[in-house]
Amino acid sequence: MKNIAVFASGNGTNAERIIKYFEKSSIVQVNIVLTNNSNAGVIKRAQSLFVDAHVFNRNDFYNSDKILDILKQKNIDLIVLAGFLWLVPESLIEKYQNRIINIHPALLPDYGGKGMYGQRVHEAVIEAGEPKSGITIHYVNKIYDNGQIIFQAKVNIEKNDTPQSLAEKIHLLEYKHFPEVIESILF
Ligand code: GAR
Numbered sequence: 001m002k003n004i005a006v007f008a009s010g011n012g013t014n015a016e017r018i019i020k021y022f023e024k025s026s027i028v029q030v031n032i033v034l035t036n037n038s039n040a041g042v043i044k045r046a047q048s049l050f051v052d053a054h055v056f057n058r059n060d061f062y063n064s065d066k067i068l069d070i071l072k073q074k075n076i077d078l079i080v081l082a083g084f085l086w087l088v089p090e091s092l093i094e095k096y097q098n099r100i101i102n103i104h105p106a107l108l109p110d111y112g113g114k115g116m117y118g119q120r121v122h123e124a125v126i127e128a129g130e131p132k133s134g135i136t137i138h139y140v141n142k143i144y145d146n147g148q149i150i151f152q153a154k155v156n157i158e159k160n161d162t163p164q165s166l167a168e169k170i171h172l173l174e175y176k177h178f179p180e181v182i183e184s185i186l187f
Contacts, residue, residue, distance in 0.1 A: 002186045003031045005076045007084040010118070012042025014082035014103065014174055019049045021179035028186060031074045034067065036086055062089050071096075078186060081140065082178070085117055090142050100140040101185065103178055105170045107152055108136040112145030122163035122170070132156055133166060135173045137181050151181045 004022070006015045015033055022028045033046035033053045046053040060066040068091070071079070081088070081102040088100060104112055106121045111133075116124070125133045134154035139147035153176075155169045 001026075002028045002077045003075050004028065004078050004080055004182065004186075005071055005074065006030055006033045006042075006046075006080045006082050008033060008035055008040060008042040008082045009037050009085040010040055010042065010083050012040060012045045012083065013171060014178055015042050016045040016049065017175045018080065018082065018179050018182060019046065019051055021183075023049070028183065031076065032070065034070070036061065036084075042083075058086075061086065068092065068095065078182065079140075080182060083118070087114075087142075087144060088140055093140060093142055098139055101150065101182070102138055102140050102145070102147070103174055104136045104138065104145050105133075105167070105174070106136065107132070107134045107154065108138060108145055108149060112136075114144045116145070119163055119167060122166045126157070126161065126163050126166060130157055133170065135170060135177065137178065150185065151177065153177050 006018060008015045019030045022030055030051055033042055033051055035042055035055055038055045043053040056067060079096055079100040106125060111121050111124055132154050134152055136149055137151040138149045141147040153173050155173055
């Protein structure tokens with residue numbers, strides 16, 4: 001059995017899709033959802049699908065072994081960041097070399113980096129008058145949105161698109177591709 005831990009900071013619609021995609025699998029499962037935000041929608045989404053949700057704080061993440069201990073205890077093979085906004089500490093990256101991936105809602109290397117998340121990304125893309133945007137799934141290294149790219153998919157931006165409508169298009173791309181890319185990395 002391959003075990004996945006999903007880290008998310010917010011609503012968690014991607015986390016939900018990933019959990020559902022592997023729900024009936026006998027070889028892959030999402031064991032745990034971890035979040036830095038005790039109000040995150042992802043907590044209820046996980047629990048309603050019978051996946052444990054664990055809330056942690058800055059100290060747990062950056063100055064203790066608490067998260068590492070949980071990941072070890074659950075025999076986690078792959079860490080998936082799905083709308084997770086904190087920089088992953090180097091100690092965790094070293095222990096999970098090439099086993100931490102992130103999804104970014106734009107075509108990296110453009111529109112990435114610290115502070116570029118969610119709606120802010122879509123606002124910047126629309127503001128710049130880009131003809132296309134998309135999603136990037138990449139390995140995580142110690143710099144925000146900088147690790148090796150695994151997969152990208154594009155979407156056209158129409159004249160009447162807004163940051164909100166672009167966010168919806170991007171979410172649909174994410175739901176379609178993220179679980180399959182995760183599966184392909186595991187095997
Ligand atoms: C997703 O669009 C994801 O790509 C983005 O946050 C959203 C989370 O939505 N991640 C980033 O911006 C990371 N820099 P969700 O909580 O509904 O899955």
